[in-house]
Amino acid sequence: MRVVDLTKHLHKKPILDGISIEINLGEITGLIGRNGSGKTTLFRTMTHLYQKEQGDVFIEEQSLYKYPKLREKIFYLDENFHFLSNQKPKRIARYYQEFYSNFDMEKYISLMTKYELNQDFKISQYSKGNQALYKMILAFSCRATYYLFDEPFDGLDMIVKKKVLSLLLHEVSFNQCGVMISSHNLIELESLIDHAIILHQGKIYKDFDLDQVKEVSKKYQMVFQKKEVPGLIKQNCQIIQVQGRVLIGIFDKMTDDLYEEILALDPVLFDEVPLTLEDIFASQFTNESDYQLFH
Incomplete structure (x- = not known):
């Protein structure tokens, strides 16, 4: 996936200024930046939750803006949208089946069973850790090609975090999907990522391969x-x-x-x-x- 010259203003203020990045299949990219640097705005603009001022997003060399059907190749669950929290897993799955043509119901049920998530509970009745685990299960059951995760490990205890990380790393390795993760925990992020992008005041400040930087x-x-x-x-x-x-x-x-x-x-x-x-x-x-x- 290529993001080319993506620009976004909010309240006439530039939030993203000519962002150009790539997310590669089989890799995890870390998106790093201070609060207010534009990380969440970038995710929302890449996925059409916000309208862009200029630029484009390409998947398989086709414009996401010209071919909206390509949106099902990207999974992003915005933390500010809580319309799912009062729903039960089965209803949520049916909703996502409508949008993601490759939604894997068998995988969804299997993972819910494996991680012992009660399907009779509403998502809001899950603990914070199980909500995070559920979102990861939902994400990978959609069988998208690219995944955008905004602070997916924030506030999780060690046991749940290991489950979330295990599921994430398995999917990247087994299905060769492309993942971008924003996180403030750089120590944790370092053990996961292949590539890092530093965002500062709406611009790409540094874009680098972590291992290559450490070599020099x-x-x-x-x-x-x-x-x-x-x-x-x-x-x-x-x-x-x-x-x-x-x-x-x-x-x-x-x-x-x-x-x-x-x-x-x-x-x-x-x-x-x-x-x-x-x-x-x-x-x-x-x-x-x-x-x-x-x-």
């Missing part, structure tokens, strides 16, 4: 002889944290020559430490005004 970008903890940051470090490193005299920073590209130049400064400490998705996100929005050196 490196995180170091550093202490230098003098109580100031050497110019060489300022030019080549994004400092994300200061602990006393210890600097922690990310080098976008650590070359052998740069490494030798830094060692020539005779640092007290210069050790590589594991780089995380949270670090990469922090490095995009941290500047010197965010901390006080050697306070």
Whole structure:
């Protein structure tokens, strides 16, 4: 699925500004951004819940806007739409059968049984964890090609979360669907995703393959002889944290020559430490005004 130059205004204010991204089959993409960056608006605009100002969404090289039937290839359940909560699972399934021609009722019933969800209860009577699990069952029973999940693990206990994750990873691997997940929990997201997109003020700030970034970008903890940051470090490193005299920073590209130049400064400490998705996100929005050196 390709999103091309998608633009959306709300109350005459630009919320999405020329968004172009791809969601690949068999992969999980993480959508990352601060509150208000446009993540939910992007999902709603991609799925026609909001009307776009410009741009397009292509599935199998066909425009979603020209061929509305293609919408059944995308599953997105907006958290603000609660019309399902007072319904029982069987009625909800019949509703989704009308929209998704490939809806798999056998799979739906089998998963409801496997995870012991009472089909005589209304969805609102389920615990928060079971509601999240139910939404995942409903999603994959629709047999869509692409799935958009907005904070699907938020507030779930460990037991339910493992069930949700197991179902998600099985579907991506077995059916080779494409998934995009927005989440504030970057530690959790890192263990799932193949690709990451950072959204900032309605624009794509960074679009990257996580493993490829980790191959070239490196995180170091550093202490230098003098109580100031050497110019060489300022030019080549994004400092994300200061602990006393210890600097922690990310080098976008650590070359052998740069490494030798830094060692020539005779640092007290210069050790590589594991780089995380949270670090990469922090490095995009941290500047010197965010901390006080050697306070």
